[in-house]
Amino acid sequence: MPKAEKSPIPAHVAIIMDGNGRWAKARGLPRLAGHRAGTQNLRPIIRAAALAGIKYLTFYAFSTENWNRPREEVSGLMKLLDEFIDKETQALHAEGARLLHIGHLEGLPPTLQKKVEDAIALTSGNTRITVILAFNYGGRDEIVSAVRRLLAQGLPAEAIDEQALSGAMFTAGIPDPDLIIRTSGELRTSNFLTWQSVYSEWAFPKVNWPDFSEEDLTNILREFARRDRRFGGLTES
Numbered sequence: 724m725p726k727a728e729k730s731p732i733p734a735h736v737a738i739i740m741d742g743n744g745r746w747a748k749a750r751g752l753p754r755l756a757g758h759r760a761g762t763q764n765l766r767p768i769i770r771a772a773a774l775a776g777i778k779y780l781t782f783y784a785f786s787t788e789n790w791n792r793p794r795e796e797v798s799g800l801m802k803l804l805d806e807f808i809d810k811e812t813q814a815l816h817a818e819g820a821r822l823l824h825i826g827h828l829e830g831l832p833p834t835l836q837k838k839v840e841d842a843i844a845l846t847s848g849n850t851r852i853t854v855i856l857a858f859n860y861g862g863r864d865e866i867v868s869a870v871r872r873l874l875a876q877g878l879p880a881e882a883i884d885e886q887a888l889s890g891a892m893f894t895a896g897i898p899d900p901d902l903i904i905r906t907s908g909e910l911r912t913s914n915f916l917t918w919q920s921v922y923s924e925w926a927f928p929k930v931n932w933p934d935f936s937e938e939d940l941t942n943i944l945r946e947f948a949r950r951d952r953r954f955g956g957l958t959e960s
């Protein structure tokens with residue numbers, strides 16, 4: 724199982740893009756305008772992350788709980804993903820980004836599933852940065868799904884260990900996130916990367932996601948480089 728390693732540059736950064744609704748409300752706009760502005764922020768942040776040497780960048784775009792939002796907001800978020808794939812896949816491909824998805828793709832409209840699968844296939848050979856979209860994703864759901872997968876394979880109880888479970892997660896083969904950023908000042912983990920985040924460092928910038936800038940990312944990375952990560956052990960002298 725790939726393990727997080729000590730390095731001044733995090734190999735894997737994951738982002739909870741919170742505050743789109745508040746961003747829109749502050750401007751007298753509908754919530755979806757906030758999600759649209761948030762979607763437009765993905766490309767500059769992906770570019771800045773790739774330049775900084777980050778190899779994996781995960782975005783929490785739609786949780787298993789987000790189905791409980793009003794129907795127009797749910798369908799609006801699906802449409803934004805659809806448009807993102809249409810508009811951004813070629814640019815991401817040209818910049819050497821590999822696209823992956825975590826979560827249950829099968830819950831999405833079939834045409835959208837196909838678009839995501841095609842974008843993943845097109846970019847599968849790229850190595851500069853891996854961009855992972857968590858869409859219809861929940862951390863607890865992922866653990867339950869992993870256990871079911873192992874049981875369906877006929878694994879006996881004594882063969883179920885941390886390595887087996889990690890390998891059965893949506894994130895199999897992806898290193899655990901070194902750094903998780905949640906924008907907007909909220910201090911919750913919200914069912915994100917529950918299994919993988921046990922030794923992640925966290926940052927909670929007070930800015931809403933559509934306003935989160937490359938400079939905000941740079942400042943967080945600078946501060947991350949000064950942290951003493953011990954992974955439950957002691958600082959090496």
Ligand code: FPP
Pocket residue numbers: 740741742743744745746758759761762782783784785789800803804805807856
């Ligand atoms: C949280 O803000 C944000 C979300 C639930 C959705 C994030 C989705 C996107 C940025 C766009 C879709 C993604 C892709 C990849 C196309 P909130 O709505 O909870 O904000 P609030 O707490 O201020 O109301």
